[in-house]
């Protein structure tokens with residue numbers, strides 16, 4: 193029996209192999225139980241320690257940099273999956289085990305960062321060209337940031353702090369993921385909210401509708417519920433999601449970061465953190481934010497007057513007695529957009545079914561950058577997660593993998609993000625892999641959400657089209673205040689009529705979105721700029737202030753800063769408790785979103801004549817995306833644009 197079974201199985205595999213392209217690298221590892229995680233964690237950590245020991249003894253010759261990069265590759269393949277799966281696995285026990293394992297890796301990582309033998313070898317390693325030199329420069333910076341060059345007592349404290357920060361950040365995210373916040377509404381209270389949002393939702397024993405605070409529930413309630421009381425309840429639940437526990441964690445995180453910076457002789461964490469970035473220091477980042485303040489404030493105030501007038505008219509109250517509350521902003525902003533620009537974001541959903549939207553976004557990349565996406569049947573962490581093989585269109589060669597997880601579910605990461613699971617390394621023909629995680633409504637996407645999808649796909653493309661010599665400098669490992677630029681650049685592709693026509697090439701049965709709707713949405717987007725940039729400006733300023741403060745107090749600082757904005761602060765709310773970005777890797781770096789938007793808008797100028805020009809797309813793919821961090825970001829931008837980057841396009845856009 194056995195040989196027959198084997199050959200049948202082999203035959204089935206061969207048929208499957210003919211029908212679909214092969215993954216150009218290994219599949220994402222399967223973890224079925226917490227035990228799987230534990231077993232793999234033990235073995236992987238042991239293997240990592242052995243590799244470090246071998247590398248310490250290795251002769252420092254022309255092959256040393258490659259051997260050092262092999263360690264990065266090992267970590268990507270063994271640590272990476274655990275760090276990712278804790279965000280998406282459907283089984284809580286597996287997520288918890290992965291989180292525990294992730295802490296052990298963090299301990300390993302902070303020790304590695306302080307490994308003097310490897311640091312010294314890195315300084316001595318022969319470099320054959322500029323790519324090697326940049327690799328050494330970046331890797332040395334990572335060792336130095338981990339405290340390798342500090343005197344011993346300070347070095348030990350640095351490691352303690354790094355380990356503690358990882359633990360606190362994880363706890364912060366876990367508190368949000370596992371909060372399971374629910375808000376109940378009667379049907380009457382949800383008047384105005386599309387039935388598709390709530391009709392299939394659970395009911396409590398009194399027949400009331402139970403909604404989570406995930407985006408597909410939260411956003412439509414905030415935008416369309418007629419009842420201010422219902423909106424207020426939803427808004428408060430979302431704003432307080434992380435709770436007091438997370439405020440305490442954030443205070444600890446900021447305090448530890450300040451102490452960390454002092455170990456290195458820096459007055460605050462911002463200056464420490466920015467010294468290897470485009471902005472270089474806190475003063476430059478602050479000057480940049482200040483340069484945006486004036487233009488944004490004026491717009492925000494003007495928009496608010498319009499919201500107020502709309503609310504007065506809607507409720508029939510005298511204008512002078514009408515105030516706009518935080519939970520009114522989305523609702524009246526939608527109303528103004530509907531009345532002034534005839535735009536209803538929900539009206540876009542029928543034109544953008546989630547799966548077709550994903551294919552549409554991929555098709556844009558195909559046209560622009562000369563690649564091809566093919567979906568294959570492949571088992572992943574959840575039945576609905578999808579696998580794509582990315583190939584180079586000209587050569588037909590498979591060059592990368594993309595995993596996509598589209599819909600919300602209990603315990604899943606609740607924002608939109610891309611994980612760079614594997615970096616490219618031409619020296620060993622290693623192909624990259626990225627995972628794109630979003631939380632879309634199954635009924636379709638608004639145009640805003642199509643923009644989000646394209647933004648995230650932009651990160652995945654940066655990973656998948658990377659063609660660097662070393663895995664350590666692949667794709668998105670660029671400077672932190674540049675990493676958003678390639679994604680932000682693509683956002684406004686969705687407002688281009690020629691681009692939108694591509695939807696029918698991937699979905700024949702999808703009706704073309706009317707030109708007028710897109711024109712109106714574009715006008716409405718300009719209208720909403722004050723509120724949008726005002727908020728981003730507040731987040732960025734708050735993050736810098738928190739990390740420049742000698743005694744960080746997250747809530748009082750937030751209450752003061754949000755209190756100074758036109759909509760003010762609402763007592764009893766605690767937005768920073770859910771501000772996971774700054775608890776994690778965006779801490780003292782949130783300004784990077786606005787900073788890289790300036791770069792993104794400058795990059796767009798090259799595509800002004802035609803957003804699908806394959807010649808410019810190819811130049812961009814080869815000159816920027818493929819290079820990863822092999823060259824410093826400002827150089828990549830300069831080479832692509834043929835001049836120094838400037839903020840002209842950004843300020844023109846703000847004024848429009």
Ligand SMILES: [Zn+2]
Pocket residue numbers: 647648651676679
């Ligand atoms: Zn992003």
